[in-house]
Amino acid sequence: MSPYTQPLSVPPLRGARAVAAALSLVGSLTACGLAAPVAPEVTPTASSTSTEPAETEPTLTGTYQEGYDLGYEHGSTTGARAGTTFLAERTEQFNDGYEAGYSTGKDEAEAANQNPVTSFGTPMEWEDGLTLTVTNDGYFTPSEWAAVGDFPTYLSFTFTVTNGTATTWSSSGYTQVTSGGVAGDEVYDSDQGYGGAPTAPVLAGQSITWKQGFGVTDPADLTMNVSLDWDHVDVVYTTVEDAWTF
Template sequence: MSPYTQPLSVPRPRGLRTLATGLSLVASLTACSIASPVSPDVTPVAQTTTTETTSDDNTLIGTYQEGYDLGYEHGSTTGARAGAGFLSERTEEYREGYDAGYTTGKDEAEAATKNPVTSFGTPMEWEDGLTLTVTNDGYFTPSEWAAVGDFPTYLSFTFTVTNGTSTTWTSSGYTQVTSAGSAGDEVYDSDQGYGGAPTAPVLPGQSITWKQGFGVADPADLTMNVSLDWDHVDVVYTTLEDAWTF
């Protein structure tokens, strides 16, 4: 038989064998990496702990009420408003409170230095508890020996002071009357008990009452200024309703 009639035996290429071996190795490595993943090489970062420090100056941030209280104190006590730099360090709410408190305190402080004007018979009470009431009791006729000027009308007034303070009170003031553009004149009439304001001390919780008479030009146009002492603002009583402040 001719050797050319035998089937050919072709050897497997060496390149394919190498490729198959490589693919097998890659598959093996992949399987291993899935089963046991390798942790990444990460360098840990040092952690730092921050602690908030609280400022000792708690007024840098305040509430509306705190601002109101401080503003009121400035308005009523010093009468001097804090500068813009002072307020800019506060919160908006604090500043609003400060402004409101300042306005209220300032208004009350200014009102306290003005003479309150009221009607006869209306009690006037000061912050320390002292109370004054003056009533217009109407006409009277001075006695023959009374010390008084020549007026068409004489009016009698009753004064009552109640000492609601914690100290003894003594009158040291004066009373002035104007009527229809002219000054009135006080009546001194011992026979009827008109002798000016008493100077006797009044203990806390006690009251004192006295009467004074004045000659006036027109009882319908009457204004009386009462000064009890140097420690309390004067009170103005008047028949002119438009002038009343309380």
Template sequence: MMKKIAGLGLCLTALAMTACGVPASHSDSARTGVNAGSTNESAQTSTSTSARGVDAAFGSAYTWDDGLSVEVGAPETFTPGAYAASTEGYDQFVAFTVRIVNGTSENWDPSMFYATLQSGNQEASRVFDSEQLGNTPSTSLLPGREVEFTMAYGVNDPADLVMEVAPDFSYQNVIFHS
């Protein structure tokens, strides 16, 4: 009887994993993104549409339903200092001023804030330069208060930038771009 129950459990687990999986199809090559480097001559286009999430332009702010707001300024040219970290392999750098306003009724912890940046068709490298940029905020932000700080990145193409931002893991990500 125990063997039958164990066998039934394995079958149900396998069925659940198969039924819940994301359908896939096979292709010999991946599609080309709209931001592919100029050396790729086999650009493909797609007529399918998908949810892009939440988009915002550099220089604008996005406010979540609870009142927390993040503004990412337009990218500006940046020159790292002699002791800056994570600059290897890059000769172009940009900086963004980030302003967060706590319009909620609770304290907000900025230590979980994260941002990633894509430049051209590659991930950019966040630059750490305490002499010029200072540190990212870590003090709790009281309701009604704001904090401003600067983030810099080593980039491949400063004219093609896409930044993904989230105040913490409980908020929906926002995509900032030109």
């Protein structure tokens, strides 16, 4: 029989050889990541008693006035109507305010590029319902103690404002007149009721009427710029028909 046909046998490990084999096996397992890992040291951090407040997302849902202000700004600056998704996120009251502000802002932004020019006696109505009518009532003679410059002609005008808005209105503007290329001068005559525009409040749905007088150079060539307040575009009244825009 050939000696190579005998089964091979491994002699039992004894003594130091057994201990060495065991240590070698543990080292192999550790290298392969099979041995239990050693927990890393953790350094405790100082606890903080302050907490950051949770940030809340700003919302545009609010009062009618907030909607009006937003709509006015949107209309005035871009002239682009908000989409249905935008409006659907707001309350019904906010939507009403937004629409009112949008239409007013957009229309007045467009009108600001060219102030409306019309004839005396023609009413001017703004989007919010405020209406102005100025009529030329013709010549008058200032009283002896009237405060007025030296002009060849003095004209009387009647102003009527109807407050069709939803809020109280009062005048805070001014009136300027030119005639024949020369600036006119307002007449202050308390004896005849010429004292400038009143500043008394006008409730919604009510009207106010007053008169103002001006010294002019040429009544046939007359232009008047009326500014009622800061919220409504100025109106130009003139006798020059070619300049009328409505």
